[in-house]
Amino acid sequence: MVVPKFKQKCAMCKTNWVEMFSRKQFPICSKCQMKKLNKPIEDPKFKKMFDLPTELYEKSSFLRNIKEAYLRFGNLTEKQIEAFKKTVKDLKENKEPGTAKPTKAVKED
Numbered sequence: 001m002v003v004p005k006f007k008q009k010c011a012m013c014k015t016n017w018v019e020m021f022s023r024k025q026f027p028i029c030s031k032c033q034m035k036k037l038n039k040p041i042e043d044p045k046f047k048k049m050f051d052l053p054t055e056l057y058e059k060s061s062f063l064r065n066i067k068e069a070y071l072r073f074g075n076l077t078e079k080q081i082e083a084f085k086k087t088v089k090d091l092k093e094n095k096e097p098g099t100a101k102p103t104k105a106v107k108e109d
């Protein structure tokens, strides 16, 4: 488990505090990052992959960073895709009782 080293104000809204893990990290709060990430994706494969409930992105900076990387470079490595899918799966399975909502995106056989 990585523990944030310090906190810094978000560089976009200058209101929210951001947990910083390294000096190189860009201080951006999840709200502003979500706004930045809210762009249409053309590639059907990635469109499907990134089509997740906002709460998952809010929970995981990793998911946000992967989406940001995709939007910046227009592609991802297989490793990034695998890690993304695994994180989504873990987040969905670790849902706290009471917060679970009906999942429409998940297929059940």
Ligand SMILES: [Zn+2]
Pocket (backbone or CB within 6 Å): 010, 011, 012, 013, 014, 015, 016, 028, 029, 030, 031, 032, 033
């Ligand atoms: Zn912000």
